[in-house]
Structure formats: C-alpha cells, structure tokens
Amino acid sequence: MTTKQSPRTPIEPRDLNAPFFNLRETAWLLHCSYETVRRAIKAGLLPCSQRVPGGVIVVTREDMAEYHRRTRTSVVRTRRSTAKPARAAA
Template identity: 70%
Template structure:
C-alpha cells in the first residue's frame, strides 16, 4: 500500500531558484507550517496567484523577496551603556 504525504507537510522545492512556489514549498523555505503561510496570505501580507479557480495556489519569487524585506527585523543597539563594576570596599 502506497503512503501519501499530507497536504500540510512542507516539501523541499525541486529548484530553489524557481520563479514560482506552491504553499508547501513556501512553508519549507520559511521553516514553518503550511497553515502559517495561509495565515500570511489571508492577512494580506503575502500576495498569491491562482491560474484556475480551485487550482494550485502559487507564490512568485518577487513576492517572497518583498515579504522578506518588509518583515525582516534589524537589531537595535541599546543607548544605555554598561557601567563598570565597582570594587568591593
């Protein structure tokens, strides 16, 4: 009996430099679940395409790059400096 993979399981893309990815491949690239990708789409953070109604949802490489640029975090340096420790009296 052949086993089938769950539609929610992230899968590695065949070509990492492909122009389009399906939801399972995006989940693998982001190291998250397919549901997390769907939530980003539903929130309007990640644009998608669908060639036919009810067909496979695909995300373009440009949209993934734009999402990454818009949501990346940059570490902020603290303005407070550390004080030197006092010698015991």
C-alpha cells in the first residue's frame, strides 16, 4: 500500500533553474516549512504572484534570493577564553 504525501510537504523542484517555483518547492529551496513560506507571503516579506485568482501561487527566483538575503541570520562566533577563573582566597 502506498502512502499519500501531504500537499504541504516541501518537495524538490524538477528543474532547479526554473524562473518560478510553487510554495512547496520554495519551502524546499529555503529549507523551511510550507507554513513558513505562507506566513512570509502574508507578512509581505516574500513577494509572489498568481496568473489567475485562486490559481497556483508562484515565487520568482529573484524574490526568493532577496528574501533569503534579508532574513538570513549570521552566526556570531565569540572566542572562548582558555584562562580559568581565579579562585577565591581561603
């Protein structure tokens, strides 16, 4: 028996060089969930378009790259001190 995949599960795009991606493909490319992509669109952080009202929502490669550039977090690495803290006097 085969199992059905959820319609909200991120999937790998068939063509990684395509100019447009649907929401599931966008989620896979951004390494996030389908719901995160929908929230970003609703908040106005990720532009999207539809050819017809009620149709498939698509995101352009350029918009996705701009969203990633604006929202990615950088890792700040701090240097760990190798010196041990001073002992209290007895």
